[in-house]
Amino acid sequence: MEMTMRWYGKKHDTVTLEQIHQICYVKGIITTLYEKLPGEVWTLDEILTMKNEIEDAGLHLAGIESVNVSDAIKTGSPDRDRDIENYIKTLENLGKADIHTVCYNFMPVFDWTRTELDRKREDGTTVLAYSQKQIDELEPEKMFETIKNNMNGSVMPGWEPERMEKVKELFTLYKGFDEDRLFANLKYFLEAIMPACDKYDINMAIHPDDPSWSVFGLPRIISTQENLKRMMDTVPNKHNGITFCTGSYGTNLNNDLIDTIHMLKGRIHFAHVRNLRFNDGMRDFEESAHLSSDGAFDIYKILKALHDAGFDGPIRPDHGRMMWGEKAMPGYGLYDRALGSAYLCGLWEAIEKEEK
Numbered sequence: 001m002e003m004t005m006r007w008y009g010k011k012h013d014t015v016t017l018e019q020i021h022q023i024c025y026v027k028g029i030i031t032t033l034y035e036k037l038p039g040e041v042w043t044l045d046e047i048l049t050m051k052n053e054i055e056d057a058g059l060h061l062a063g064i065e066s067v068n069v070s071d072a073i074k075t076g077s078p079d080r081d082r083d084i085e086n087y088i089k090t091l092e093n094l095g096k097a098d099i100h101t102v103c104y105n106f107m108p109v110f111d112w113t114r115t116e117l118d119r120k121r122e123d124g125t126t127v128l129a130y131s132q133k134q135i136d137e138l139e140p141e142k143m144f145e146t147i148k149n150n151m152n153g154s155v156m157p158g159w160e161p162e163r164m165e166k167v168k169e170l171f172t173l174y175k176g177f178d179e180d181r182l183f184a185n186l187k188y189f190l191e192a193i194m195p196a197c198d199k200y201d202i203n204m205a206i207h208p209d210d211p212s213w214s215v216f217g218l219p220r221i222i223s224t225q226e227n228l229k230r231m232m233d234t235v236p237n238k239h240n241g242i243t244f245c246t247g248s249y250g251t252n253l254n255n256d257l258i259d260t261i262h263m264l265k266g267r268i269h270f271a272h273v274r275n276l277r278f279n280d281g282m283r284d285f286e287e288s289a290h291l292s293s294d295g296a297f298d299i300y301k302i303l304k305a306l307h308d309a310g311f312d313g314p315i316r317p318d319h320g321r322m323m324w325g326e327k328a329m330p331g332y333g334l335y336d337r338a339l340g341s342a343y344l345c346g347l348w349e350a351i352e353k354e355e356k
């Protein structure tokens with residue numbers, strides 16, 4: 001595995017590459033071209049500029065999160081073939097730049113959903129949280145308002161103001177969509193891009209739905225073991241894989257993380273590891289420190305399962321708590337993610353040495 005950290009680029013991130021380099025546990029960077037809209041081609045030049053900036057800081061560009069999939073592709077509208085063609089050109093250019101891991105998601109309208117971005121814990125840190133009760137009382141169109149006021153002045157991916165202005169339209173676009181219809185569009189997309197992935201050895205890593213149940217009546221197709229299996233079996237190519245995200249897939253406590261890792265053997269191309277605390281039933285949770293005893297997940301067992309399943313892709317501490325007075329994009333401060341990366345590396349070293 002390669003320990004990585006997500007970086008939002010010089011223009012958007014409060015954290016610098018120099019700081020990340022000093023963590024020492026982190027060798028790779030996960031990033032994207034944040035100015036690009038879904039459906040646009042990424043030129044080789046743009047990709048190389050991004051890559052050189054990271055390499056100049058002594059780090060390795062380990063993967064892209066995300067090359068976003070357009071609504072035309074997700075809804076299967078007449079424009080989808082043009083967007084898929086552009087997506088393929090982007091993949092080819094990434095391949096030419098020697099980049100082989102691409103994360104994406106297939107969630108309609110909202111990328112991830114939280115009701116609070118700064119819930120205060122007893123230790124004084126703040127974390128992202130989700131309460132189903134609050135969601136049930138909220139108009140979907142108002143969702144952005146609640147999120148916007150808590151973004152610490154940053155623009156969080158998936159929640160760009162230009163996109164959220166169109167939220168009503170987006171809901172109309174997905175009207176009448178059920179899981180089968182959305183899944184058929186995912187299949188169409190994957191089948192179209194696989195030849196390019198084969199040629200350039202690009203591992204596509206779909207991100208699980210977050211949270212892993214339907215929100216505002218929108219369909220979910222990457223949220224249970226059953227539908228992960230359906231995705232793998234429908235397009236049985238090893239380049240069709242997943243981002244194993246414990247904090248998203250694990251929001252549903254009925255999902256058996258360890259069993260799923262074994263089922264996905266050979267198809268996990270990227271891992272996001274974070275821990276969650278559940279309050280008051282299953283559908284109220286908050287992100288905790290990475291430490292196993294701070295949340296519901298046994299992080300040691302998760303890493304051991306990844307190790308035993310032969311996982312060798314990039315891994316990143318996912319969201320962290322906001323601590324020590326840091327002001328950063330919620331979930332993406334430097335300090336707690338640095339602690340998380342050290343913890344994960346420590347566990348991994350022990351697991352590897354136990355083997356010998």
Ligand SMILES: O=C(O)[C@@H](O)[C@@H](O)[C@H](O)[C@H](O)CO
Nearest residue numbers: 065066103104105111112207
């Ligand atoms: O919660 C997060 O910050 C990420 O895990 C997602 O936004 C992820 O980047 C996308 O869903 C992947 O396309």
Ligand SMILES: [Fe+2]
Nearest residue numbers: 245248272318
């Ligand atoms: Fe994730």
